[in-house]
Amino acid sequence: xVLVFIDHDGTKPKKGGLEAVTRAREIAGALNSxxxxxxxxxxxxxxxxxxxxxxxxxxxxxNPAFAEYTPxxxxxxAHAAAQKAGAxxxxxxxxxxxxxxTARLAVRLDAxxxxxxxxxxxxxxxxxxxxxxxxxxxxxxxxxxxxVVVTSKPNxxxxxxxxxxxxxxxLAVSLGELEARVEVLEKIQExxxxxxxxxxxxxxxxxxxxxSPEAFKLVEELADLLGGAVGATRAVVDAGWxxxxxxxxxxxxxxxxxxYIALGVSGAVQHQAGMNKSKVVVAVNKxxxxxxxxxxxxxxxxxxxxxxxxxxxxxKKLKD
Amino acid sequence: MKFVAIIRQxxxxxxKLREEGGRxxxxxxxxxxxxxxxxxxxxxxxLKEKHGGEAVIVAFGPxxxxxxxxxxxxxxxxxxxxxxxxGDADPITEAKALAQVLKEEAPTVVFTGGQQAxxxxxxxxxxxxxxxxxxxxxxxxxxxxxxxTQATAQHDLDEGAQRVQVKLPAVFTTQQGLNEPRYxxxxxxxxxxxxxxxxxxxxxxxxxxxxxxxxxxxxxxxERKQKILDGTKEPEKAAEELVRLLHEEAKVI
Amino acid sequence: xxxxxxxTEEQEELRKLARRFAREQVAPLAKEYDEKEEVPWxxxxxxxxxGLLNVSIPEENGGLGLGxxxxxxxxxxxxxxxxxxxxxxMASELGITPVLLAGNAEQKERFLRPLTERPALAAFALSxxxxxxxxxxxxxxxxxxxxHYVLNGTKMWISNAAEADWTVVFATFNPELRHKGxxxxxxxxxxxxxxxxxxxxxMGQRAAPTYEVVLEDVRVPVENRLGEEGEGFKxxxxxxxxxxxxxxxxSVGVARxxxxxxxxxxxxxxAFGRPIIDFQAIQFKLADMMIGLETARMYTLYxxxxxxxxxxxxxxxxxxxxxxxSEIAFDAANEAIQIHGGYGYVNDFPVExxxxxxxxxxIYEGTNEIQRVIVARHIKKNIP
Numbered sequence: 009x010v011l012v013f014i015d016h017d018g019t020k021p022k023k024g025g026l027e028a029v030t031r032a033r034e035i036a037g038a039l040n041s042x043x044x045x046x047x048x049x050x051x052x053x054x055x056x057x058x059x060x061x062x063x064x065x066x067x068x069x070x071n072p073a074f075a076e077y078t079p080x081x082x083x084x085x086a087h088a089a090a091q092k093a094g095a096x097x098x099x100x101x102x103x104x105x106x107x108x109x110t111a112r113l114a115v116r117l118d119a120x121x122x123x124x125x126x127x128x129x130x131x132x133x134x135x136x137x138x139x140x141x142x143x144x145x146x147x148x149x150x151x152x153x154x155x156v157v158v159t160s161k162p163n164x165x166x167x168x169x170x171x172x173x174x175x176x177x178x179l180a181v182s183l184g185e186l187e188a189r190v191e192v193l194e195k196i197q198e199x200x201x202x203x204x205x206x207x208x209x210x211x212x213x214x215x216x217x218x219x220s221p222e223a224f225k226l227v228e229e230l231a232d233l234l235g236g237a238v239g240a241t242r243a244v245v246d247a248g249w250x251x252x253x254x255x256x257x258x259x260x261x262x263x264x265x266x267x268y269i270a271l272g273v274s275g276a277v278q279h280q281a282g283m284n285k286s287k288v289v290v291a292v293n294k295x296x297x298x299x300x301x302x303x304x305x306x307x308x309x310x311x312x313x314x315x316x317x318x319x320x321x322x323x324k325k326l327k328d
Numbered sequence: 329m330k331f332v333a334i335i336r337q338x339x340x341x342x343x344k345l346r347e348e349g350g351r352x353x354x355x356x357x358x359x360x361x362x363x364x365x366x367x368x369x370x371x372x373x374x375l376k377e378k379h380g381g382e383a384v385i386v387a388f389g390p391x392x393x394x395x396x397x398x399x400x401x402x403x404x405x406x407x408x409x410x411x412x413x414x415g416d417a418d419p420i421t422e423a424k425a426l427a428q429v430l431k432e433e434a435p436t437v438v439f440t441g442g443q444q445a446x447x448x449x450x451x452x453x454x455x456x457x458x459x460x461x462x463x464x465x466x467x468x469x470x471x472x473x474x475x476x477t478q479a480t481a482q483h484d485l486d487e488g489a490q491r492v493q494v495k496l497p498a499v500f501t502t503q504q505g506l507n508e509p510r511y512x513x514x515x516x517x518x519x520x521x522x523x524x525x526x527x528x529x530x531x532x533x534x535x536x537x538x539x540x541x542x543x544x545x546x547x548x549x550x551e552r553k554q555k556i557l558d559g560t561k562e563p564e565k566a567a568e569e570l571v572r573l574l575h576e577e578a579k580v581i
Numbered sequence: 582x583x584x585x586x587x588x589t590e591e592q593e594e595l596r597k598l599a600r601r602f603a604r605e606q607v608a609p610l611a612k613e614y615d616e617k618e619e620v621p622w623x624x625x626x627x628x629x630x631x632g633l634l635n636v637s638i639p640e641e642n643g644g645l646g647l648g649x650x651x652x653x654x655x656x657x658x659x660x661x662x663x664x665x666x667x668x669x670x671m672a673s674e675l676g677i678t679p680v681l682l683a684g685n686a687e688q689k690e691r692f693l694r695p696l697t698e699r700p701a702l703a704a705f706a707l708s709x710x711x712x713x714x715x716x717x718x719x720x721x722x723x724x725x726x727x728x729h730y731v732l733n734g735t736k737m738w739i740s741n742a743a744e745a746d747w748t749v750v751f752a753t754f755n756p757e758l759r760h761k762g763x764x765x766x767x768x769x770x771x772x773x774x775x776x777x778x779x780x781x782x783x784m785g786q787r788a789a790p791t792y793e794v795v796l797e798d799v800r801v802p803v804e805n806r807l808g809e810e811g812e813g814f815k816x817x818x819x820x821x822x823x824x825x826x827x828x829x830x831x832s833v834g835v836a837r838x839x840x841x842x843x844x845x846x847x848x849x850x851x852a853f854g855r856p857i858i859d860f861q862a863i864q865f866k867l868a869d870m871m872i873g874l875e876t877a878r879m880y881t882l883y884x885x886x887x888x889x890x891x892x893x894x895x896x897x898x899x900x901x902x903x904x905x906x907s908e909i910a911f912d913a914a915n916e917a918i919q920i921h922g923g924y925g926y927v928n929d930f931p932v933e934x935x936x937x938x939x940x941x942x943x944i945y946e947g948t949n950e951i952q953r954v955i956v957a958r959h960i961k962k963n964i965p
Contacts, residue, residue: 010350018426073337077453077485078492100403104450108466111451112468114420120539121420123449136543143449146352149543163568188464189495193480196489204487210580234581242504252505253487258341258443259364259504277341287577289552290570292559295929305552306573308566310559325573398594509600514632517594534940 010036011044012063013086013100016055021062023207024101024160029062029168031128031160032099038130038275038308041247044093045174048085050075068094072154076192081183082109087116088181095155097135103158106147110157120152126164143258143281162206163264198253202237205254210236210267211283213256214244217272217312218295226316227271233323239263239283240318241273257282275300292316329381329476329541331372332433333405334440334456335365335390337396341445350544361396363509364441367502370509371439373404375473381436382406386429388422391412401520402512408523409433413530418540419444425533427459427466435497436476442467442501443447453457453501463494467503592654599655602631603662603839611663614788615934618781619742620787621666622700629700634670635693638678642689643697649885650791653830655877660834664938667831668789669702672740674827675946676703676822679749679765683808691751692747692767705744706736706768706794707817707926717760717814721796723752730754730806732774732799738945742792743777746770750796751813763813767805774799785937822896823888825903825946829881832906835939836877839913840870842932850922856919866916881906897959904952907942914939 012032014025027137029043036043045063047055050072060066067089073080086109090098093294098113100106102124114121122128126147134153139161143147205211208235212231214224224238232236240250256263258278268286273279275291283289284303289306292315301307308315339345343357361369369385371444376383385408387393397408405502430438430505440453457464468482474480482491484503510522530536555573559566574581588596606627614621628634633655638644652674659667673696680692680703680868695701712718721734732752742748747769755762777791808816844867847858857863883903888895914935918925925932943949 031498035473064509076490078463083458103460104467104484105486107450108454108464111419111423111454112464114451115423115455115550117460119420121418121451121455122540123451124439139448140548141446141545142339142352143445143448144344146545146546148545151541151543152539176388186461186463189498190465191493192490193493194491196482197490198488230550258445267400267578281341284550288574288580294560296556296924297930301554301556303550303552304554304556305578306570307556308559309556310563310566314563315559318564319571321564322568322571323581326571326581367726398590399597402598417961459817511631512594512598513630514598514636514647517591517598518645520594547936566724 009041009044009095010039011046011086011090011093011095011098012057012060013046013098013106014050015101015103015106016047016049017051018052019054020058021102022101022163023054023167024106025059025211026167027162027165028099028101028160030165031125031158032097033168034128035135035158038132039096044095046086046089046179048074048082056176060174060176061172061202062168063092063174065175065177067177069179070182071181073183076195077105078187079105079109079112079188079190080187080190083112083116084183084187085181086113089179090117092179097154097156097158099158099160102161103126103315107159111157114157117155117157118158118191119155122150122152122248124157124161126161127157131251143277144262144284145281148242149244151232193245197229202231202307203235204263205237205239205256205263208237208263209265210269211256211263211265211286212236212269212271213239213241213283214250214271215241215273215274219272219313220242223313224250226320230269230316230320230323233327234267236265236267241279270300271299271316274298275303288308329550330384330433330435331375331381332384332386332430332435332438332513333365333372333400334386334438334452335366335369335396335400336361336362336387336441336444336446337393338445343546347545347547350546352525352545359392359395359400362441362445364443364445364502366509367504367506368402368439368441369400370473370507371502372437373510374507375437376406381472384409384435386426386433387411388413388426388530390419397525398517398520399512401523402516404516406523408525410525410527410532411533412527414536415540418538419447419449420455420540421535421538423452423455423459425530425535426456426531429528430456430460437473437479437496438499438560440499440501442503450501451557453499457499460499463492463498464501465492465498466501468500469505471500471505471506488555588654592651595651596654596658598631599633599658600856602628602633603658607666611788612928612931612934613640613664614663615665617824618783618787620669624666625669625702626700626737628670630774634700635673635677635696635703637681638693638697639689641679642693644693644796648889649826650882650889652827653881654957656827656830657834659835660831660856661838663788664831664835664942665788666785667834668740668786671824671827671831671910672704672789673702673745675705675820676741676745676747676749678824679705679807679816680767680917682819683765683812683816687766688807693879695746702741702745704739704741704748705747707738708738710735710737710793711939714873716764717757719751721750721752721755723754723764723766723876725754728803729800730764730802730803731777732768732796734796736794736796738780739794741787742790742794743770744781744790748794749807751817754810758811763817764810765807765813766801767807768799772799772801776876782892783944784940785934786941790894800960811911821947822899825952826881826885826888827901828900828942828946829877829884829906831901832939832942833874833878833881835908835935835942836870836874836906836913839910839917839932839935840867840874843867843870843917846921853944863920870913870916873913877902877906877909882944897956900955902953903946904949907939907949908938911936911943
């Protein structure tokens with residue numbers, strides 16, 4: 009049996025959840041088993057109605073105690089669902105939270121953990137998975153015998169298509185002393201004006217070379233013209249020029265857009281770890297020796313303060 | 329109170345990786361204390377400085393891991409417990425071994441890196457917590473110890489963040505912004521020589537193999553076109569040419 | 582089996598710390614401070630925090646009591662990042678060394694301990710406007726008046742001076758006695774009659790501050806005299822016999838940087854359809870750089886090892902190390918520019934700075950000509 013955790017935004021399944029369904033179906037194919045789904049939250053009838061279309065049976069944990077995420081509660085819910093389904097494999101999206109509670113679940117199920125997988129090759133005995141390691145610089149093939157817990161890398165799997173109406177079952181989860189030990193005091197929302205960084209097709213990132221927070225007006229202008237998101241390097245975030253939510257890199261977000269434009273970004277390895285799988289990389293930097301140029305398809309050696317306004321004009325002209 | 333940081337030794341991000349027979353060969357790479365673990369070491373030293381008690385390093389890995397342990401001791405930790413294990417490991421396997429050590433150490437708070445720079449994994453911290461039956465907080469950006477039984481923390485979610493109150497003992501994983509890790513000092517290096525590193529063979533903890541097997545590793549190299557234009561003299565022209573290439577050749581705008 | 586090229590575990594740790602500090606803290610600011618011609622005090626403060634400033638001060642005076650081998654390890658790393666920056670702690674050790682060699686217990690405690698308690702520097706003033714290498718021909722006068730000396734004269738090319746808590750000033754109480762008429766006095770920065778003029782327009786090492794020190798009726802108490810009257814010249818020479826070893830270490834650092842930069846560029850830069858490192862003309866240059874680097878590093882460590890053991894051979898060994906390392910480093914920097922072509926000649930790349938900086942290593946703490954005089958003196962005396 010295979011269990012898939014479908015995450016959601018409160019009203020419908022998220023993209024990551026539907027990608028996880030795709031991986032769950034692949035494993036179910038190898039095991040010749042049905043797919044069980046799990047949705048967790050409070051007041052999520054709408055989510056359940058949508059999510060059931062992707063699975064044979066959907067467990068719903070809908071309970072005020074699950075209004076706010078904690079890894080302990082999510083693990084408890086997934087564990088209860090896995091037990092009930094008799095799951096040999098559990099799949100979840102490799103979001104930051106997904107990769108946290110699944111680690112707990114793997115220990116609880118004594119399962120092998122295949123994290124952030126790009127693709128999988130399941131058999132009746134084991135799952136072989138490909139994933140990036142060493143700060144995104146190495147492609148690693150891993151194998152884990154069942155039971156396994158798999159998290160699916162964002163944007164790596166095709167979105168699952170709905171296929172009928174699965175059975176919906178409310179699942180009771182008993183919470184013990186462990187789950188009571190974390191209390192959520194406050195949820196802090198991220199300010200969001202544009203498309204989310206991880207989902208954007210175009211990312212325009214400014215680095216230290218922009219020179220000042222004011223210079224990011226032009227970065228924003230180019231991003232808006234291209235319908236993209238604004239990114240920032242760690243140096244820029246540390247300097248307080250841009251919010252952390254925009255940081256691309258090892259400790260920030262990992263992006264894989266069709267077009268990545270790096271402006272005044274030198275391109276430290278930690279930054280590259282967050283963007284080096286982008287399809288087309290563009291860089292503008294006055295230092296011809298900047299490491300970013302090694303990861304660049306199209307670049308300009310020059311002063312970003314002269315080049316960027318000219319790029320904006322050229323894009324505008326193109327659009328007319 | 330006792331504060332523990334779990335650390336790993338990983339290749340320096342700037343180090344060139346080498347591939348040998350379908351595996352990554354680290355023998356020539358510069359190895360360092362994982363930078364995400366540095367935040368953990370800094371945090372427990374600060375906790376010790378503020379609240380008293382002991383700052384203990386717990387590490388897992390091959391013999392060379394001792395270099396990273398020495399760095400952590402030179403930063404100011406008091407002593408270390410080192411579970412020695414040669415060969416591949418995975419975070420779940422490591423967590424099970426370390427849980428046995430931590431049960432005995434009985435710390436108030438455990439910190440470890442939010443991500444390991446070799447495994448690119450987020451799992452170690454929460455897996456250790458699970459193996460101990462303790463709560464875990466991932467990607468911690470702020471931490472405040474109330475007393476021996478309670479702490480508050482702020483940590484990153486997928487989008488946005490949470491502030492939580494946690495009953496201790498608990499495991500916290502680090503995120504950039506938690507603190508500013510100090511350098512080891514030269515006097516610290518000299519003192520570290522005399523600090524205890526208790527070595528435990530992994531077999532003694534029942535660890536003989538790894539749950540997840542590595543079949544192969546290959547360095548990823550995306551071939552880039554490397555069309556670099558000179559924009560030092562005529563920036564407008566270079567910009568126009570760039571936009572034309574992106575439109576006509578790459579077809580991305 | 583006594584020959585052993587291994588560093589101790591602590592020395593390896595020290596190298597790692599110095600390398601990390603050099604790479605993360607010093608190198609990124611090297612260009613900026615060179616352009617601004619400004620003392621990087623924030624870096625000096627950080628160097629102090631991690632314990633790498635004034636490392637030779639003995640433990641009983643609050644220091645770490647490290648030897649020259651350790652200074653050489655630190656010197657290569659800091660020299661790699663910015664030779665100009667390295668000159669600041671190096672010149673401070675130059676000021677500390679005469680106190681170590683000739684100071685009494687009270688003086689060591691009074692002058693050295695404060696340098697371990699906060700980021701602070703020392704300095705050494707021997708050269709004068711009219712005499713550099715002929716160190717015995719001092720013009721600066723020290724006239725004994727009761728329990729004081731009264732200093733008058735001008736000292737030239739003094740590293741750190743105005744930045745330093747105190748400077749060891751060498752002066753003559755009787756010029757006719759030549760080198761037997763020299764006295765070494767510790768002169769605190771705040772003493773009345775001491776003034777400093779910063780020297781501008783230096784070709785390189787522009788982060789390191791260099792001063793002219795003017796002494797006008799400066800009263801210095803006898804308690805500040807190192808050793809006896811007449812021992813000053815000996816103290817200065819004994820000092821330089823040791824302190825030119827770190828100059829060699831800094832040169833080794835510059836040579837390593839030059840090789841690394843040149844190799845990196847040669848692998849990336851293409852000509853006639855292949856990376857230029859494939860051409861023998863480039864390969865020979867790089868190989869020569871490596872030959873120089875490896876031999877200079879080994880010999881510098883050897884000289885430091887001799888000095889730490891109190892072996893008198895360090896006198897000529899330090900001279901060989903200083904002259905040799907600074908020359909191979911100059912050549913390495915020069916060839917690194919050549920390999921870079923036109924790019925090597927502009928400051929977008931770090932190699933032109935290496936050449937400007939390392940030129941000074943052939944000049945200060947005894948020109949390379951003076952080093953050869955020292956070596957020749959040894960040959961005359963000891964080689965049959």
